[in-house]
Amino acid sequence: MLTGDEYRESLRDGRRVFMDGVRIEDVTVHPLLRSSVDWTASSYDKYYDPDPEASGPYFFIPKSIDDLRAQGERQIDWDYPTGATSQGLLMVLTAASRMRATHPVYADRALAYFNESRLRDIRCVETITDAKGNRSLPPGKQDDPDMYLRIVERSADGIVIRGAKLHITGAAISHEMLVMPTKRMKAGEEDWSVACAVPVNAPGVTILTTSTAPRPDLDPSLFPYSSRYNTGEGFIVFDDVFVPNERVFLAGEVEHSATFAHALGLWQRLGSIGSYVKLADTLVGLAQLTAEANGLERVPHIREKIADMITYATLIRAGYEAAIQNADYTEEGWAGPDELFTNAAKFYAAAEFSHIVRHLHDIAGGSVLTAPSLRDLANPETGPYIEKYMRTMEGVDADLRLRLFHAIRDFTADAYGGWQHVTMIQSGGGLFAQRLVVHKHYDMDHAKELAKHVAGISKDETEDGTESIVGARPPFG
Numbered sequence: 513m514l515t516g517d518e519y520r521e522s523l524r525d526g527r528r529v530f531m532d533g534v535r536i537e538d539v540t541v542h543p544l545l546r547s548s549v550d551w552t553a554s555s556y557d558k559y560y561d562p563d564p565e566a567s568g569p570y571f572f573i574p575k576s577i578d579d580l581r582a583q584g585e586r587q588i589d590w591d592y593p594t595g596a597t598s599q600g601l602l603m604v605l606t607a608a609s610r611m612r613a614t615h616p617v618y619a620d621r622a623l624a625y626f627n628e629s630r631l632r633d634i635r636c637v638e639t640i641t642d643a644k645g646n647r648s649l650p651p652g653k654q655d656d657p658d659m660y661l662r663i664v665e666r667s668a669d670g671i672v673i674r675g676a677k678l679h680i681t682g683a684a685i686s687h688e689m690l691v692m693p694t695k696r697m698k699a700g701e702e703d704w705s706v707a708c709a710v711p712v713n714a715p716g717v718t719i720l721t722t723s724t725a726p727r728p729d730l731d732p733s734l735f736p737y738s739s740r741y742n743t744g745e746g747f748i749v750f751d752d753v754f755v756p757n758e759r760v761f762l763a764g765e766v767e768h769s770a771t772f773a774h775a776l777g778l779w780q781r782l783g784s785i786g787s788y789v790k791l792a793d794t795l796v797g798l799a800q801l802t803a804e805a806n807g808l809e810r811v812p813h814i815r816e817k818i819a820d821m822i823t824y825a826t827l828i829r830a831g832y833e834a835a836i837q838n839a840d841y842t843e844e845g846w847a848g849p850d851e852l853f854t855n856a857a858k859f860y861a862a863a864e865f866s867h868i869v870r871h872l873h874d875i876a877g878g879s880v881l882t883a884p885s886l887r888d889l890a891n892p893e894t895g896p897y898i899e900k901y902m903r904t905m906e907g908v909d910a911d912l913r914l915r916l917f918h919a920i921r922d923f924t925a926d927a928y929g930g931w932q933h934v935t936m937i938q939s940g941g942g943l944f945a946q947r948l949v950v951h952k953h954y955d956m957d958h959a960k961e962l963a964k965h966v967a968g969i970s971k972d973e974t975e976d977g978t979e980s981i982v983g984a985r986p987p988f989g
């Protein structure tokens with residue numbers, strides 16, 4: 513296993529990373545990337561074990577409901593690349609399981625890749641979203657065929673790929689990218705049906721990265737969350753990148769082009785709802801603390817809003833629990849979450865997020881945006897004014913209220929908060945993708961039968977065993 517420092521050293525590997533028009537020579541010391549590197553390094557140190565056979569719990573294949581639950585508990589506090597590694601490798605294994613019957617070579621490579629990643633203790637990010645060009649056209653009809661990443665050359669040793677993958681979280685500070693098709697491909701789209709693993713520093717790879725860290729000239733106490741926990745998305749260009757055969761998991765088999773996206777959707781969305789349970793409870797906590805600090809926690813409209821927030825948090829938790837409790841198993845005996853509960857919970861959490869944050873902003877008041885800084889509080893010229901006018905009662909001083917307001921602004925209403933709003937809607941393939949999956953896995957026949965009962969048009973067994981469409985039993989009550 514690697515220590516945190518060995519991880520930092522491993523990132524000094526010649527990778528081509530750019531931000532704000534400038535090439536970043538060393539991501540570990542860059543002012544906007546350093547804290548995400550440090551966060552990931554802290555996971556390395558937390559799990560480090562010098563035993564050569566040891567590996568981190570993120571290289572773990574759940575085989576039971578208890579395993580899934582334990583993995584979910586562990587994952588909630590992981591940095592982004594560590595969580596993505598766990599989800600991405602489970603995606604590769606799930607896809608391998610679904611392809612084993614027809615393409616055992618790919619399934620064997622996927623398992624070998626999982627073991628190799630475990631032994632090297634690397635971080636691998638989920639790399640699916642293509643540039644996509646004109647969204648109304650398929651890959652082959654685009655005026656530039658590179659709008660979806662594709663194979664441009666095949667040889668006995670491997671393939672050469674070209675294209676771009678956008679919004680890839682954690683790419684600049686990870687080791688490898690798990691590349692896969694963004695959607696189902698049809699006959700004739702073989703070159704776009706490609707899945708593989710590509711090192712971040714492979715020749716031909718360029719990363720243009722963003723960061724959710726606050727700019728270094730800003731006071732970090734104004735950003736109590738995002739200055740400690742931040743990440744960034746990579747705009748990744750694959751400019752004729754060679755991928756050796758042992759890292760290719762799909763190269764033209766259109767019938768499996770969506771296998772990876774489906775498997776990723778499952779694991780990525782389970783990881784998301786696990787983290788949303790914590791996120792929603794945090795929003796409730798911020799609302800309650802602020803209401804108490806303002807002396808309003810017993811006021812009916814405040815209590816109603818907090819009750820809405822509690823219901824939101826509890827329903828996400830219920831969906832998460834149901835997804836785990838109704839686990840499915842592969843032929844290998846690997847456990848995976850239930851598709852319907854996972855996607856319904858992810859959709860609900862994302863779709864209702866803005867509504868729930870609105871309650872928090874409503875409860876907290878305008879100081880979320882206008883509260884003076886902690887540096888103003890520390891200044892002897894201005895501090896006494898803030899102490900006088902920001903305190904509300906015995907035990908609630910200016911320091912407490914300023915910290916709450918800055919936390920709410922940073923977490924929900926500033927640069928990181930804006931990132932969170934868009935990410936809620938778009939990550940994991942967007943709301944549309946989750947709607948598709950819930951349609952596919954919902955028991956519509958059962959629902960239609962119930963509707964027919966209500967309408968009195970369902971077939972029902974009579975006492976002599978013949979079918980009747982009248983006199984249907986009421987299904988409720």
Ligand SMILES: Cc1cc2nc3c(=O)[nH]c(=O)nc-3n(C[C@H](O)[C@H](O)[C@H](O)COP(=O)(O)OP(=O)(O)OC[C@H]3O[C@@H](n4cnc5c(N)ncnc54)[C@H](O)[C@@H]3O)c2cc1C
Nearest residue numbers: 638639640641647679680681934935938939940941942944
């Ligand atoms: C912060 C953040 C982190 C992310 N992390 C990752 C990551 O780590 N890895 C990764 O691979 N991706 C990642 N994503 C990408 C995410 O999955 C996509 O943003 C999402 O799938 C939408 O794709 P898009 O951004 O290209 O938007 P678009 O495809 O332009 O979609 C915009 C809207 O148009 C609709 N639309 C698009 N095409 C069609 C069509 N043909 N028919 C009907 N409607 C259509 C969509 O449903 C959506 O409502 C991340 C995104 C964000 C914002």
